[in-house]
Amino acid sequence: METAVKGVFAFFSGWRFPVFVLSVLLFSKLLLVGVLLAPTGSGDLAAFALDFKAWCFGYDPATGKLEIAYVAMIFVEPLLIGGITLFAWWGPLRQVARRPRLLAPWVAAGFVVVALATAAFGVLTRQEDARVAEFPAEELRTERPLASFSLVDQSGLKVSSEDLRGRVAVVTAVYATCGLTCPMILAQAKRVVAELAPEERSGMSVVAITLDPERDTPLVLAEMAKAQQVSAPLFRLLSGEPAAVNRVLDELGFARKRDPKTGVIDHANLFLVVDRGGRVAYSFTLGENQERWLVAALKRVLAEDRPRT
Numbered sequence: 601m602e603t604a605v606k607g608v609f610a611f612f613s614g615w616r617f618p619v620f621v622l623s624v625l626l627f628s629k630l631l632l633v634g635v636l637l638a639p640t641g642s643g644d645l646a647a648f649a650l651d652f653k654a655w656c657f658g659y660d661p662a663t664g665k666l667e668i669a670y671v672a673m674i675f676v677e678p679l680l681i682g683g684i685t686l687f688a689w690w691g692p693l694r695q696v697a698r699r700p701r702l703l704a705p706w707v708a709a710g711f712v713v714v715a716l717a718t719a720a721f722g723v724l725t726r727q728e729d730a731r732v733a734e735f736p737a738e739e740l741r742t743e744r745p746l747a748s749f750s751l752v753d754q755s756g757l758k759v760s761s762e763d764l765r766g767r768v769a770v771v772t773a774v775y776a777t778c779g780l781t782c783p784m785i786l787a788q789a790k791r792v793v794a795e796l797a798p799e800e801r802s803g804m805s806v807v808a809i810t811l812d813p814e815r816d817t818p819l820v821l822a823e824m825a826k827a828q829q830v831s832a833p834l835f836r837l838l839s840g841e842p843a844a845v846n847r848v849l850d851e852l853g854f855a856r857k858r859d860p861k862t863g864v865i866d867h868a869n870l871f872l873v874v875d876r877g878g879r880v881a882y883s884f885t886l887g888e889n890q891e892r893w894l895v896a897a898l899k900r901v902l903a904e905d906r907p908r909t
Contacts, residue, residue: 623710
C-alpha cells in the first residue's frame with residue numbers, strides 16, 4: 601500500500617503528469633483546429649466534423665456561423681491550464697527536457713486519450729442519430745386536410761394553400777415582437793432544413809403564419825426575416841387580414857392568448873408537416889428529440905412518390 605502511494609505521489613509530483621497533461625491539451629487543440637478547417641460535404645467524416653463543431657463551437661449549419669464565445673473559451677481555457685501546468689511543474693520539466701526519449705510514452709498516452717475520446721464522441725453521435733430512424737412514423741401519421749388560406753408573404757407576394765400542392769411544407773406560427781420562443785422556432789426550422797440534402801430542400805417550403813396579424817404587416821415580417829436570416833422562397837412569413845389569419849390559426853390548432861397588459865402572446869409551439877396532397881402528416885413541437893423526429897418525418901414525406909389519397 602505504501603509503495604502504491606509513493607508511486608502515485610511520484611507520478612503527480614514529477615514530470616510524467618505534466619507531460620501527459622500538456623500532450624492531451626496539444627492533441628485536443630490540434631483536433632479542434634482540424635475540425636474548424638474541415639470542408640463541408642457528405643460522408644461520415646464530414647458528418648462527424650459537423651457534429652463536433654455544433655457541440656464545441658455552437659455551430660449553426662443553417663447560417664454557417666460559430667459562437668465566438670464558445671471558440672474563445674475552447675482555446676483560451678487550455679492556454680490557461682497549460683500555463684499553470686508549466687509554472688507548477690517547471691522544475692521537473694526542465695530536467696526531463698534534456699532526456700527527450702523519456703517523453704515519448706507519455707506523449708503517446710496523451711494522443712491515445714484524445715483519440716479514444718474522439719472515437720467515443722463519434723459512437724455516441726451515431727447512437728443519437730440512430731434514434732431518428734426509430735420514431736413511430738406510422739403511429740404518428742395523420743391525414744388531416746390543411747386549412748385553406750390565401751395570405752401574403754414578407755415580399756408582398758400572395759401565398760395560398762393551393763400553392764403548396766405538390767410540395768412538402770412545414771407550417772408553423774410566429775410573431776415579430778416575440779423575444780423568446782419564436783426565434784427558437786425559426787432556429788429549429790433552420791437547423792432542420794440544414795439537415796436535408798439540396799434536392800430535398802428544393803421540394804419543400806417553410807411557412808410561418810403570424811400570430812399578430814394586427815401588427816405584423818409584410819414590411820414588419822420582412823424585417824423579422826432579415827433579422828432571423830431566413831428568406832423566400834424557402835421561408836415564407838405570412839400575414840393578411842386579421843380575421844382571415846385568425847381563422848387559419850384556429851383551424852390549424854395554433855392555440856394562443858394575448859396578455860392585455862403586456863401584449864405578449866402565449867402560444868403553442870407547433871410544426872406541422874404537410875404532404876404533397878395538402879394533408880397534415882405529422883405534428884411536432886420544440887425540443888431536441890422533436891427536432892430529430894421532424895427531420896425524419898420530412899425525409900419520409902419527401903421520399904413519397906406521389907400524394908397520399
